[in-house]
Amino acid sequence: MPTTPKQIAASLTELWSPRxxxxxxxxxxxxxKVSGSLAWHSHENEDELFLVLKGHLKIEMxxxxVEIGEGEMFVVPKGVRHNPLAEHECLIMLIEKKTTLHTGNTVTEKTRSLADQLRPT
Structure with a gap:
């Protein structure tokens, strides 16, 4: 059973579905586990920390x-519209307030509810 954040992220089968x-x-x-583009969105009242566990992530604002590589992190400040994207499969860790909605007020087919995010890995 996976035990490190990187192992858990690698074991996920759905893209853009944080756990x-x-x-x-x-x-x-x-x-x-991410690949491709998520969606342009913002979090009006919460900052969002991205840490790359494996691969390379771009965050368009x-x-x-901003481009972040393995072991690097970036904080998207509250209220800043952004779109995370990865040209190749990338594993990430996020630190967010519990009130943070996956894609802010923007809803797409990739948007995941908190219930989805709390499912066992």
Missing amino acids: VIAEVDDSYIKVA EDRT
Whole structure:
């Protein structure tokens, strides 16, 4: 059974479907396997931390694009429209407040509810 965040993310079968693996105070620690583009969205009241466990992730924002590699992290400030994307499969860890909606107020076929994210891995 996978035990590290990287192993848990690697074991996921769905792309862009974060899973909660821990909680710290009012935040969830999540992992996901991603490839392609998620959706342009923002989180009006919450910052969102992305940490790349394996691969390479781009985070498009209206004024710039940030590229983060394995072991690197970036915080998208609250209210900033962004679109995460990975040209190749990438494993990520997220730290978000428990109130953070997966794709903010934007809903697409990739949007996952909190119930989905809390499912066992």
